[in-house]
Amino acid sequence: MTSLSPPDTTASPAAPRPSSLPAGPWVGFAAVLALFTLLIGIRGGLATFLSVGNLEVLIHEGTIPAIVGLGMLLVLISGGIDLSVGAVVALVTVVTMRVYTTLYQQWGPVAQSSLIAVGVGVAVGGLCGLMNGLLVTRVSLPPFVATLGMFGIARGLAVWLAERTTLAFPDGATPGWVAALAKTSFANPGLWSLVLLALLIAGLLHLTVLGRHIYAVGSNEATARLCGVNVPRTKVLVYTLSGLLTGWAGIVMFAHSNSGNPTLGEQLELDVITAVVIGGASLGGGKGTVVGAVLGVAILGLIKNGVSLFNVPVEMQYILIGVLLLANVALNRWRRDRR
Amino acid sequence: MTSPRLRMTGIRKSYGPTAALRGVELELLPGEVHALVGENGAGKSTLMKVLSGAEQPDAGAMELDGTAYRPDGPQDARRRGVAMIYQELAICPDLTVEANVLLGLESAAAGFLRKGTDRGRVRRALAELGHEEIRPEDPVADLTPAARQVVEIARALLTDVTLLVLDEPTSALTQEDAHRLFDLVRRLKGQGVTVVYISHFLEEIEAVADRFTVLRDGQAVGSGVVGQVPHDRIIELMVGRAVDEQYPRTPHTAGGPVLELTNLAGEVLPQNASLTLHRGEILGIAGIVGSGRTELLRAVYGLDPVRRGSVKVHAVVNSAATPVERIGQGIGLLSEDRKEEGLALEQSLSDNITLSRLSPFSTWGVLSRGRLREAAESLLRQLNVRHRDPDQMVGELSGGNQQKVAFARLLHQDADVLLLDEPTKGVDVGSKAEIYRLIGRLAAGGKAVLVVSSYLPELLGICDTIAVMCRGVLTPARPADQWTPEQIIAAATGG
Structure with missing residues (x-):
């Protein structure tokens, strides 16, 4: 028996990786920030771009995609995809307004009515996620198809429940917290909720058994099953959590828009998937971090913000985002192949 | 105890x-x-x-x-x-x-x-x-x-x-x-x-x-x-078993060389393979699953990269070629994985068979469906495929008949060099004999046939020459009657 195996392998089994580059999302963030600082600096608008006020705007606009992005992150790590999030956000705003208006008119107290409405709204998001999870596991639909179906159903339900209009608050009955959530400021509770949720999801992914299993299912489902991981339960939990997060994002959207509006959140799913993928998650599953996802949303926000401040046509932002996404994924692939 | x-x-x-x-x-x-x-x-x-x-x-x-x-x-x-x-x-x-x-x-x-x-x-x-x-x-x-x-x-x-x-x-x-x-x-x-x-x-x-x-x-x-x-x-x-099953043979004689491999090596497998395949010859490659036989065929056909060594087809050396170029040189491959790679199960018999050569059946890029159907039907009859209609789905046929459809595609392609990977895998005994007869007829018609099989009696029954692959290395080919099953197993398992 002669040795016919590939050469190598006397070295230690885990050879140190060749100079590991700084994490992709940070590079992207720095690159985009540098680009706009330079461009806007040349034109002399730097004071606006780097002002505290502009940072507040950036964060305000990023809150909703970031909350949805946390859920999308879980789904992508588990090897799935969720196309329904934008439509679910719209449905949640409509349901919340319907429930609130009804309770207010039949019952009276603004605070209690609005809190119940918020609970129902978040629950509707969770329910949509649960349905997605059951369609993927019990009915064995591909996630793309299951959530594409849910996308249509949720959007249709939202339009139907809103009777094809935008639902406004009853006169003089806007709850106080709506204004607080809608304010462009560091003191916005929506932002704090994002920080809290990000910490929770990061903890879930890295400290709990469920988190470990979410990575395992996305990385190699057959192996996970062989090792006794309850794959269907893991997936149902992932989609339900994603739904609940989307539900909460819907509440924030409800406050931002000051209405129940079935046309909100259009293309939100594509924006969020783009952001999370730029943040290092993979559509193949098994990869992704909370920091990456949040940075991905920040990069997208920065591009939109910078393009508008730089006064170039708005279509430039689409091109920039597209190029960035492709460059990012190509770079990741190249780095992996080099190993 | x-x-x-x-x-x-x-x-x-x-x-x-x-x-x-x-x-x-x-x-x-x-x-x-x-x-x-x-x-x-x-x-x-x-x-x-x-x-x-x-x-x-x-x-x-x-x-x-x-x-x-x-x-x-x-x-x-x-x-x-x-x-x-x-x-x-x-x-x-x-x-x-x-x-x-x-x-x-x-x-x-x-x-x-x-x-x-x-x-x-x-x-x-x-x-x-x-x-x-x-x-x-x-x-x-x-x-x-x-x-x-x-x-x-x-x-x-x-x-x-x-x-x-x-x-x-x-x-x-x-x-x-x-x-x-x-x-x-x-x-x-x-x-x-x-x-x-x-x-x-x-x-x-x-x-x-x-x-x-x-x-x-x-x-x-x-x-x-x-x-x-x-x-x-x-x-x-x-x-265990004696080589007693029926292997119909059609008399054929080997002519000049058409495919020559010299010290061929792929990405991981094969490691080193040399052989010469002649017109009118049936050359069998024995070996265990995973020894690099499929990879050899894939490298020759241009599906896998060639790292070292040379491939010579009709006296032309071009070791790295794409499948499109290989088909142009008259090489055809029958995949071992009929369901995933060999056939499009949800497409019709006619579409599957004629896919390998569409240009003669089109005018300015527009296909003539009638002529394609005719061509397919004549091959289906020639190979005795049990079917209803050339437009029915391949997936509806039995394994043996599906394999004959895969063969029909090679015939339609009119390849001179046939690379057959496990040609009777998942095929019932009756269809096996028909496939053996077909391979013999093709050789008699001057085609060169390379057969990979894990079923020894079949190789010994139909091949003129046999080489054995072990851990990516191919032994020199010997006339089939100079091998005993025990020798082949010993060579395949490095024993």
Whole structure:
């Protein structure tokens, strides 16, 4: 028996990786920030771009995609995809307004009515996620198809429940917290909720058994099953959590828009998937971090913000985002192949 | 005499009409290394899936340490101390060593991982295996195949394992790593673990195993103590049957060379293959699954990269070519994977057959469906394919008829050099004879045929010359009548 195996392998089994580059999302963030600082600096608008006020705007606009992005992150790590999030956000705003208006008119107290409405709204998001999870596991639909179906159903339900209009608050009955959530400021509770949720999801992914299993299912489902991981339960939990997060994002959207509006959140799913993928998650599953996802949303926000401040046509932002996404994924692939 | 660790009696398992296990009896002793040998398709893997809980037997009983044993899944088997390391390593590439070892067995308090405790468990398991150099926090993606295998074995050792199954564990290992694995197996045996060792390589069995059992056609046909039974006898038990089936031959004579390979090597497999295929010749390539036969055909056809050596077709040397160029040179490939690669099962017979050569049936790029149908229908009749209509879906046909459709495509392509990978895989006996007759007719018509097959009697029955692939290296071809089945098996298993 002669040795016919590939050469190598006397070295230690885990050879140190060749100079590991700084994490992709940070590079992207720095690159985009540098680009706009330079461009806007040349034109002399730097004071606006780097002002505290502009940072507040950036964060305000990023809150909703970031909350949805946390859920999308879980789904992508588990090897799935969720196309329904934008439509679910719209449905949640409509349901919340319907429930609130009804309770207010039949019952009276603004605070209690609005809190119940918020609970129902978040629950509707969770329910949509649960349905997605059951369609993927019990009915064995591909996630793309299951959530594409849910996308249509949720959007249709939202339009139907809103009777094809935008639902406004009853006169003089806007709850106080709506204004607080809608304010462009560091003191916005929506932002704090994002920080809290990000910490929770990061903890879930890295400290709990469920988190470990979410990575395992996305990385190699057959192996996970062989090792006794309850794959269907893991997936149902992932989609339900994603739904609940989307539900909460819907509440924030409800406050931002000051209405129940079935046309909100259009293309939100594509924006969020783009952001999370730029943040290092993979559509193949098994990869992704909370920091990456949040940075991905920040990069997208920065591009939109910078393009508008730089006064170039708005279509430039689409091109920039597209190029960035492709460059990012190509770079990741190249780095992996080099190993 | 110690009581057995495991006793299997009358284990049966069928998949549809094919019986994979036909009443297997097997006895394993505590602290022994028991080799399971047999040809591809003899039922070794199925038997071990039954043992490790991945498959449920149709009939039969198992006893583990004297009590009834009927696992309802791999997890249940593990709880009873039975673990299996699959040939295709079961690893989550994105997770760390630690996470992989612990997968499904994490210690937790209220759902939170106890990382400190777990890291200790992983370190102990790796140390027990003599592989302290593997760091728990490293990603598995960075490990060598050998280290990944250690990770899997560590996973098995995390629970109290009393019976460990290793399915062809050295297939991805270097020589040196294989020796370290043997040491490991001996150490486990010293701790009283029973190890079932599946391998095609008799020398490996000689090196690590105490006893062996030979499986053939879903039955245990013999067992013994390693070292007391000569290799020839074991090979005889593996081959078993006489080459007595009907192999219709059409007289044909070899002409000039059309395909010449010189020291061909691919990415991983093959390592080194040289052969000359002549017009009107049927050349068979024997060898075990995974020895690099399919990869050889794929490299020749341009589906896999050629790293070294040369491919000469019709006296033109172009070693790196795309499938499009190869088809242009008159080469055709019949894939071993009919369902995934060979045929588009949801397309019609006519579309499948004519896909290989559409241009003569189109005008300015517009296809003439009628003429395509006619061409397909004439081939279907010529090959005696049982069908209703050339427009029906290929998936509706039986395996044998599907294979004939795949052949029809090669005929439509009008290839001069046919690369046939397992041409009778999943084909019933009747259709097999028809396929043999067809191959003979093609050779008689001056085509050059290269046949890869795992079924020895078939190669001996239809081929003019045979070469044997072992671990990526091809032996020189010899006339078929100068080989005995035993010699071929010996050459294929490096014995």
